Amino acid sequence: MYQFTGCPCSVCGKTLTDTDDIVVCPDCGAPYHRACYQVQGACVYAGKHGTGFEWTPPASAQPEHKCPNCGAPNPESAQRCSHCGYVFGSEQAAPPPRVDANRQAQQPGGGFNYTRLYQEAQAGGYWQASAASADEPIDGIPSDEWATYLGPSSPAYLRDFSQMQKYGRKSSICFSALLFGPLYFFYRKAWKPAFVFLAVDLLLQLPSLLELLVLSESAFAPAISGSTLLFLAQIASIASFAVMVLSGMFAKYLYRRIAAERIRRIEAEFPDKSKREAVLRAQGGVSWAAVVGVCTAMVVLGAVFSLLLGPNLQAVMGLVL
Structure with missing residues (x-):
C-alpha cells in the first residue's frame, strides 16, 4: 500500500503529514485531508472516473x-x-x-x-582476484602440481608466483632469504643458488679471515699489509650487503625457475599421476637436514681455521669483540 505522507492534498495542495487525518478516493486513489474532502463533497477527479484514470503522486513527492x-x-x-x-x-x-x-x-x-x-x-576486489589468479597455471604447470611440490606453504608461494607471472616481475621480497641468505635455498632444496650464494659468502669473508691471520702473527699469514687487508675487508662488507639485498629480492624468482624446471622433468618422467605426486613430494617441500648439515659444516670449517691462527690471539679477540 502506498504511503501518502509527503504528497499534496488534492484540494488545498498542502503536504500531507503523519499526523493528518487522510482519506483516499476509492475510485482513483487521490489523497485528501478529511476536512478538505468533506468541504469539497466529492473527488476533484470525479469527471475522470470510469475512464481508467488513476491518481499518481507528483515526481517531487514520490518516495x-x-x-x-x-x-x-x-x-x-x-x-x-x-x-x-x-x-x-x-x-x-x-x-x-x-x-x-x-x-x-x-x-x-x-x-x-x-x-x-x-x-x-x-x-x-583484491583478495578474490588474488585467490582466483592463484588457481591459474604458472609457467604452464597446474596449480595442484605446484601445491604438491611446494608443500604446506604453497598458498603464499602460489599467490606470489601468480602475481610475478601476471605482471612480468622478477623481484618479490623474501625476508627469509634476506635474513638467512644461502640457508633459505638449502631449506627449499634449491641447490644451485644455495651453493652459489654460499661460495660468494665465503669468498667475501676471505679478506677478514686473512686479516685475522695477520693480526695473530700466524705462519700462514699472507705478505699483505694490514691497511690493504682492511680496505679489502671494507669492500667485501659492502659487497656482502649488496648480495644480501639481491638475495632477498630475487630469491623467489630463482626458486620458482628451479622448481618449474624440476616439476617439468618429473612430469615427463612420470606420466602416472599417483607416482608423479609421490615424486613431487619427495623432491619438493623443505629440508631441515640440509640446513643442519650446512651449519655443522660451517662450524667445522671455523674450528679448522682457528688451528691456523698464530700465537697473538689477544689481538684477534680484540678485533672480534
Whole structure:
C-alpha cells in the first residue's frame, strides 16, 4: 500500500503529514485531508472516473528507496541502483566501475571513507582476484602440481608466483632469504643458488679471515699489509650487503625457475599421476637436514681455521669483540 505522507492534498495542495487525518478516493486513489474532502463533497477527479484514470503522486513527492550498497536515492519502483548498479532484493551487488567505487568512498566533507573502500575490496576486489589468479597455471604447470611440490606453504608461494607471472616481475621480497641468505635455498632444496650464494659468502669473508691471520702473527699469514687487508675487508662488507639485498629480492624468482624446471622433468618422467605426486613430494617441500648439515659444516670449517691462527690471539679477540 502506498504511503501518502509527503504528497499534496488534492484540494488545498498542502503536504500531507503523519499526523493528518487522510482519506483516499476509492475510485482513483487521490489523497485528501478529511476536512478538505468533506468541504469539497466529492473527488476533484470525479469527471475522470470510469475512464481508467488513476491518481499518481507528483515526481517531487514520490518516495525514495535508498540503495543499501552506496546509499544513493532511487525511485521506489527501481529494480537496480542508478548509481552503483546494485540489484534491489538481491544479496549480490553488480561490481561498480573502479571510478565509481572511488567516488563512493569519498565523503561529503571531502575526506576519504577507508571503511567503505575496505568493504568494497572484501566484497569483490583484491583478495578474490588474488585467490582466483592463484588457481591459474604458472609457467604452464597446474596449480595442484605446484601445491604438491611446494608443500604446506604453497598458498603464499602460489599467490606470489601468480602475481610475478601476471605482471612480468622478477623481484618479490623474501625476508627469509634476506635474513638467512644461502640457508633459505638449502631449506627449499634449491641447490644451485644455495651453493652459489654460499661460495660468494665465503669468498667475501676471505679478506677478514686473512686479516685475522695477520693480526695473530700466524705462519700462514699472507705478505699483505694490514691497511690493504682492511680496505679489502671494507669492500667485501659492502659487497656482502649488496648480495644480501639481491638475495632477498630475487630469491623467489630463482626458486620458482628451479622448481618449474624440476616439476617439468618429473612430469615427463612420470606420466602416472599417483607416482608423479609421490615424486613431487619427495623432491619438493623443505629440508631441515640440509640446513643442519650446512651449519655443522660451517662450524667445522671455523674450528679448522682457528688451528691456523698464530700465537697473538689477544689481538684477534680484540678485533672480534
